[in-house]
Amino acid sequence: MAEINEQPLMEFGGLRSFLQEAHETVEAIRAGLVDGFVMRGADGDENIFILEGANHPYRLFVEQMHDGAVTLSPDGTVLYANRRFADLVKRPVEDIIGASFEKFLRDHEPLKALTATHTGAVDTELTAASGATVPVYISHSTLQSGDKTWICLVIMDATQQKRQQAMIQESERLATIGRTAAVLTHEIANPLSGMLTAVQLMQCQVAERGDESLFTEELSILEEEIGRLSTLLTNFRSLSQPTQLNPAPTEVAGLIEETVKLISAESAQAGVEIAQHLSGDISPVPLDRQRIKQVFLNLFKNAIEAMRDGGKLTIAVRSEADGVVIEIADTGPGIPDSLDVFDFFTTTKPEGTGLGLAVVKQIVSAHGGAITYTSESDKGTTFRLSFPLVRSISAS
Amino acid sequence: MRSTGKDGTTKPPNDKWLLRLYIAGQTPKSLTALGNLKKLCEEHLDGHYQIEVVDLVKNPKLAQQHQIVAIPTLVRDLPAPLKKIIGDLSNTEKVLVGLDLQQRR
Numbered sequence: 001m002a003e004i005n006e007q008p009l010m011e012f013g014g015l016r017s018f019l020q021e022a023h024e025t026v027e028a029i030r031a032g033l034v035d036g037f038v039m040r041g042a043d044g045d046e047n048i049f050i051l052e053g054a055n056h057p058y059r060l061f062v063e064q065m066h067d068g069a070v071t072l073s074p075d076g077t078v079l080y081a082n083r084r085f086a087d088l089v090k091r092p093v094e095d096i097i098g099a100s101f102e103k104f105l106r107d108h109e110p111l112k113a114l115t116a117t118h119t120g121a122v123d124t125e126l127t128a129a130s131g132a133t134v135p136v137y138i139s140h141s142t143l144q145s146g147d148k149t150w151i152c153l154v155i156m157d158a159t160q161q162k163r164q165q166a167m168i169q170e171s172e173r174l175a176t177i178g179r180t181a182a183v184l185t186h187e188i189a190n191p192l193s194g195m196l197t198a199v200q201l202m203q204c205q206v207a208e209r210g211d212e213s214l215f216t217e218e219l220s221i222l223e224e225e226i227g228r229l230s231t232l233l234t235n236f237r238s239l240s241q242p243t244q245l246n247p248a249p250t251e252v253a254g255l256i257e258e259t260v261k262l263i264s265a266e267s268a269q270a271g272v273e274i275a276q277h278l279s280g281d282i283s284p285v286p287l288d289r290q291r292i293k294q295v296f297l298n299l300f301k302n303a304i305e306a307m308r309d310g311g312k313l314t315i316a317v318r319s320e321a322d323g324v325v326i327e328i329a330d331t332g333p334g335i336p337d338s339l340d341v342f343d344f345f346t347t348t349k350p351e352g353t354g355l356g357l358a359v360v361k362q363i364v365s366a367h368g369g370a371i372t373y374t375s376e377s378d379k380g381t382t383f384r385l386s387f388p389l390v391r392s393i394s395a396s
Numbered sequence: 397m398r399s400t401g402k403d404g405t406t407k408p409p410n411d412k413w414l415l416r417l418y419i420a421g422q423t424p425k426s427l428t429a430l431g432n433l434k435k436l437c438e439e440h441l442d443g444h445y446q447i448e449v450v451d452l453v454k455n456p457k458l459a460q461q462h463q464i465v466a467i468p469t470l471v472r473d474l475p476a477p478l479k480k481i482i483g484d485l486s487n488t489e490k491v492l493v494g495l496d497l498q499q500r501r
Binding site for chain 1: 457468469480
């Protein structure tokens with residue numbers, strides 16, 4: 001019986017298995033089932049190579065992300081920047097790559113922090129090509145791959161957040177002023193009321209004595225001034241407190257007609273003609289009737305007072321897709337461009353308190369509405385109010 | 397020894413399988429292979445398996461142990477004999493045959 005030598009058989013089996021694996025590897029590559037390879041370098045160490053297309057989804061992700069992404073060399077040279085970063089600094093990507101990151105920072109100190117620590121975040125500002133500064137938060141981390149080191153930055157535009165922070169600070173400041181004003185107006189209103197009663201008493205006594213020359217004019221001035229101060233206090237109180245509304249479906253045209261009746265004598269005296277264009281098919285709008293009446297009254301009175309030598313007050317109401325629009329136009333001298341009449345203590349009238357339109361804006365805003373105006377010198381001013389049909393009412 | 401069903405697939409094994417999937421970070425083929433492997437194990441190994449994912453980007457030297465050349469590669473460490481399947485495991489029948497979970501048709 002012949003002796004079987006097992007050694008060649010084993011070698012043959014090993015070779016077959018090796019060839020089979022090599023064949024399957026080639027087949028897998030041909031079929032596109034792999035996207036990475038292990039290569040052995042001259043030093044005998046394994047290196048991983050990934051096919052370029054394999055990283056494509058991640059490249060797209062970084063390229064299109066909402067935040068800026070930048071890779072730096074340890075000395076701060078930009079190796080990569082995505083489109084968002086280019087947008088932030090308003091420069092083409094080709095101008096950014098290869099430049100020192102310092103070039104894009106308003107203050108060079110943060111770069112030291114970025115390159116000195118392994119990970120962290122800095123709150124700083126970028127300088128755009130236009131010279132404008134962009135507030136940003138930069139978070140950074142150091143990446144090590146083999147003998148190479150990169151500093152990866154994610155840059156978030158903080159413009160909106162900074163603006164909101166400033167608004168919060170401003171509203172906190174205004175709230176403090178408001179609380180102080182509320183206390184002050186209360187403290188002033190009481191003695192003012194006493195002064196008015198005293199003046200009216202003195203006027204009665206003067207009338208009883210029948211001596212018209214005795215301080216009549218002075219008393220009249222006192223009464224007027226106290227009245228003006230009272231109006232100022234009422235407006236101030238209104239501005240310093242949250243606007244509490246009691247909204248109910250309201251026919252705007254009806255409310256306008258009602259308000260116009262209140263100013264008809266005043267307008268006739270000033271020689272102001274009132275024209276109303278009130279469309280009949282306007283859906284009721286959820287409004288606080290008394291508050292909006294105050295808005296219309298303020299605007300109508302302002303318009304009449306702006307037309308001391310006569311003119312025309314035109315009131316138009318119309319429906320729009322999502323609400324009702326009211327336009328109140330006068331033919332007065334117009335409002336100078338330099339004024340924002342909604343600002344506190346801004347007025348074009350010698351006797352104005354400068355708070356009436358601030359109150360108007362507060363009430364309209366609390367209804368979820370908007371008020372704007374256009375004005376032309378010597379031709380007149382048109383205020384445009386809009387109220388949504390459905391809206392959330394806020395206390396402001 | 398596993399018994400073979402009418403459809404050519406074998407019944408789930410009683411002994412625990414150890415499967416090593418060599419990947420390179422989160423490349424599409426690596427992620428596809430991992431997804432395919434999990435699905436396949438759930439369907440054919442009935443909980444008798446353990447998957448070890450070896451990320452060669454994190455530690456390239458680990459490629460030496462099983463002489464990995466292309467990524468992804470699946471290695472069946474247990475039960476013996478050792479088996480290797482190269483690619484993203486999208487050809488289920490080929491993978492099942494390669495792992496001895498189905499007879500070659």
